[in-house]
Amino acid sequence: QVQLVESGGGLVQPGGSLRLSCVASGNIFSIMTMGWYRQAPGKQRELVATISSTSRTNYADFVSGRFTISRDNGKNTVYLQMNSLKPEDTAAYYCNGKLLAMDSWGKGTLVTVSS
Numbered sequence: 001q002v003q004l005v006e007s008g009g010g011l012v013q014p015g016g017s018l019r020l021s022c023v024a025s026g027n028i029f030s031i032m033t034m035g036w037y038r039q040a041p042g043k044q045r046e047l048v049a050t051i052s053s054t055s056r057t058n059y060a061d062f063v064s065g066r067f068t069i070s071r072d073n074g075k076n077t078v079y080l081q082m083n084s085l086k087p088e089d090t091a092a093y094y095c096n097g098k099l100l101a102m103d104s105w106g107k108g109t110l111v112t113v114s115s
Contacts, residue, residue, distance in 0.1 A: 002026050002104045004095045009109030012085055016113070020080040022095030022106055030073040032099045036080045038091035038111075045094065051078065085113045 003025040012018050020036065035050035049069040050058045057069055068081040078095065090113050095106040 001102065002028065002032070002097050004097055004104055004106035006093065006095045006106045006109040009093060009111045011112045011114065013115050014085060014087055014113055016085050017081070017083045018085065018111060020082070020093055020095075020109060020111075022078045024076045024078075024097055024104075026076075028099060029076040029097075032097045034069075034071060034078040035096040035098070036069060036078075037094045037096055038089075039094070039108075040088075040091040043091075048093070049080065082111070085111075087113045089113050 004022055006020060006022045008018060008020040010018065031053045033050060033052050036048040037045050038048050039045040047060050049063065049067060051069045051071050055071065066082065066084045071078045090111060092108040092110050094108045097104045
């Protein structure tokens with residue numbers, strides 16, 4: 001099982017930016033599909049974005065061009081650049097890594113968008 005550790009969350013004003021990072025253990029990162037999910041209080045966890053081993057990306061409709069997912073295989077790291085943040089983006093953001101039957105999750109990092 002791969003261990004995933006997120007960082008980069010925090011408090012930001014509406015319209016601001018944050019970059020989340022997720023570092024994976026082991027040596028299979030480059031062939032994993034990585035993703036970011038989020039869960040707001042009282043709501044179900046939802047997909048934010050994914051990036052395949054070939055760097056093909058997929059975004060939830062609510063991202064609307066504001067977020068960018070990327071990966072650095074040399075650093076075993078996946079990023080989520082979030083711009084033009086809105087109060088409704090407030091949530092715990094989770095990193096996910098998939099490869100065949102393996103489905104690993106980080107513990108999450110909290111993003112709060114508030115003035």
